[in-house]
Amino acid sequence: MALPFARSLCLCRRGAKRLGAAAAEARRGISFKLEEKTAHSSLLLFKGDTGVKYGMVGLEPTKLALNVERFREWAVVLADTAVTSGRHYWEVTVKRSQQFRIGVADVDMSRDSCIGVDDRSWVFTYAQRKWHTMLANEKAPVEGMGQPEKVGLLLEYEAQKLSLVDVSRIAVVHILQTDFRGPVVPAFALWDGELLTHSGLEESTARKKRREPSAVPVALPEVPNPLCPY
Template sequence: MAVPLSAARLCRLAGRTVRSLSVRPRRDVNPPAARFYVTTSRENNLQFRLDDRTAHSSLDLFKKDTAVIYRLLGLDPSHVPDNPERFREWAVVFGNEKITGGRHYWEVTVKKSQVFRLGVAEALMSRDDCVGTNKSSWVFAFTKLKWCAMTSNKMVPVTLVGKPDRLGVLLDYEAGLLALVDIHKPRIIHTIKAQFKTPLCPAFGLWDGELLTHSGLEEPEGLK
């Protein structure tokens, strides 16, 4: 059963990024519908990179934009291009593909991170929110050595995961399914059910360490 969790509690669990002394005025501007994410995918074997235009100023991309590292202090927000696609409050980055249908699978390698989130979000999600705290995003979160599934500011505990170095994410757009996958079995650990109605992007939150994405993969046998 989903357990409601207040926004204030979420702030304590995940922690906002450390902010610079130089802060730009907050602007309530959502990204335009067709200004970014030039490709879309309905087929399987989604291949994506991380989109630097969406990355919070505390996140650095590397390995040809397939990996992200969290910087404790990060950049002064005034030193990164000011655009409406960038997350302003939380250490979040999106993949550069819009998903409008199909069944897709990718994997994530986790290095030295104890607080992170993996999943999907609507491409036009507010850049003032964190993934998992609104009805526009669906993620699996790891915090304080525990896993949970998150959406709409609610958390559902996920058991029998531990702290693996590499995990799979399976998305079936038409079936309304997002799954966390144990790649070694392979097996589905936990699923989130939803009704996806708008284009989605792979979504990542990171508050320490590094994440490396692996896309363009075949879905492991036995998951269907």
């Protein structure tokens, strides 16, 4: 009579392992690469299309023919995986870059625009050693975040939130309220140096510490040079 019980116990343990694996997978964010066909000609992808490097136009192009999906005026590249639900966390290693933007954008945003300039993208910007949120060419300062080496982004689709995470302290330092109306993708822009993405990460680490700062936008003066904005 002990054999059926032992077999049942074994099956329960196996089932628990499967459930645990499924739960762990549910906590993981999207796994993505950068979509080369969207990259502006000044951007070069590397490390299996997980990193992006800025180069002078014509010197380090992506060697792709011009197409409708490629950004034409701004140094922008989008990821290849869209989000329509759930919570997702990824990180970005910053290498020798003093001017970049990271966030999410509508999959069909205009390729003549830049992330942060239109109202269909939501980004955090770093320039002149300062962080800001940026939406529809308006920005608000982000406090408590210094010179970046690695930063995290936590996307909560149903809650309509995008959070900037200080990886060194495992703390959310700013929350940007969004207005998603359809699929969005991770989005990146830079004007020097390199960015290296790390996706497929568990979002639980980004929520160990959290504070709820306000995010009230202020007017941003019009950028005179779209290829090198502040």
